[in-house]
Amino acid sequence: MKRIALTATTDLSFDQRMQRIAAALAEGGYDVWLIGRALPHSPPLQPAPWHQVRLPCRHHKGKLFYLEYNWKLWRLLRQLEWDAIAAADLDTLLPAALVASAKRIPLVFDAHEHFTEVPEVVDRPLVRWLWERVARFGIPRARLAYTVGPRLAEVLGRTYGRPFEVVRNVPVYDERLPVRTRPPEPPFVILYQGALNEGRGLECAIEAMALLPDAFELWLAGEGDLSAALRQMAAASPAAARIRFLGRLQPAVLRKLTPEAWLGLNLLENKGLSYYYSLANKAFDYIHAGVPALHPDFPEYRQLVSEHGTGLLVERLDPALLARTVEELARQPERWQAMHHRCLELRRRLCWQHEAEHLRALYARLWA
Incomplete structure (x- = not known):
């Protein structure tokens, strides 16, 4: 051997x-x-x-x-x-x-x-x-x-x-993985999973929460170099009560949690070629959980969204643009449902x- x-x-x-x-x-x-x-x-x-x-x-x-x-x-x-x-x-x-x-x-x-x-x-x-x-x-x-x-x-x-x-x-395809069977209802959970590090657009997401109505919550699953700074920023936000830090979760726990989300976050700043040409595992984790996701308009994510329709793209990291994009999707439940079904169909292939x-x-x- x-x-x-x-x-x-x-x-x-x-x-x-x-x-x-x-x-x-x-x-x-x-x-x-x-x-x-x-x-x-x-x-x-x-x-x-x-x-x-x-x-x-x-x-x-x-x-x-x-x-x-x-x-x-x-x-x-x-x-x-x-x-x-x-x-x-x-x-x-x-x-x-x-x-x-x-x-x-x-x-x-x-x-x-x-x-x-x-x-x-x-x-x-x-x-x-x-x-x-x-x-x-x-x-x-x-x-x-x-x-x-x-x-x-x-x-x-x-x-x-x-x-x-x-x-x-x-991810491993697991037909036993729980997925949402009914259309989501408020509160609409926006989930980020991954390291709380520089260049992940997390400051933008926290600022956007102050522009979103009470029907939306932001959950951050992970820890990193910016953990303390982001917690301070969230505590000072008018939306502090709707921002939750879940800490670093074991993969098995995260797999059970992710389907509870309404929207996944995969926001990246264009800081170097690594992020620009990335294809993050969280993009596929959201798909396997049946959760549409918001991605940067970078090559790999552009191709993923254009080919499979499993999420949305944002051209730049701007709190007002992010909040507007989220609210527009919330006003189109049939669009969200179509993305949700495309995610579930794609799991066996990816x-x-x-x-x-x-x-x-x-x-x-x-x-x-």
Whole structure:
């Protein structure tokens, strides 16, 4: 049985993409080791048919975290024998590439985003230069590279001069997943799920709530760098009573919660190519829950909405425009119902079962 290390800097309890990849490879007969980080409040890991390793760190953010985590990851990877090492994003690529090269085994690179183009990096020249050096060192050494969407695959392929495959970040199709069976009634829940980080349009969403009537509520499921600032902003809003922070939820809890929403939020600022060419997992999570969503007018979301009619686009992040778009949809229940049904019809086509087969075929080629 071939042993594969999957490396990430995330808390494994909440990283749905890494959980799905580990499950797909384990089902394919591989001995999978999923390696992530331990945070002070990480919940206990749930039993799984693959190994799960959490690396504890004294530092939890900034350059000291990355240095400490990469050192500990390098030591772990060096100690054990592997048949392949798969690095998720640039922040685990360096130790993965070094050990894979030393052991003369295949290196795999899984780009969840265009790392040097995320808002936290793109405006910091030295930080961006350092991560770009990691990318230029590691990515050409990968025998297999893949990312979350076709547009991003094209951009990364041009940037690093090698092909990138596409493995979409879509949910497992589960016909048992609860979905709404009756037209929604007030309060109309607008749900955001994901990190509370820069560039996600969350300030705009909170400001828009003050322009919307009492029939609307905003639920934010997640935590991040802006958690404290957004809570302060919401507390000062005239709509404070209609803005709820749900915290970071386990994926199973989130799957049950999402169908309660009337509208999903996937708002992004055009801060770097990573967001502009993104295809976020939340876009598909909303679809699988039967929830129409509001997306930025970026290429992947434009194609998703134009082809499948599962949501709406906003041209810019403006509270008045956002509030107007939401109210217009609320006045057209038949339009919402049509989007809802299109979401449900699309679930069988855009699901992890198809992506898992493709993923296993890609990995099988490593040793062909």
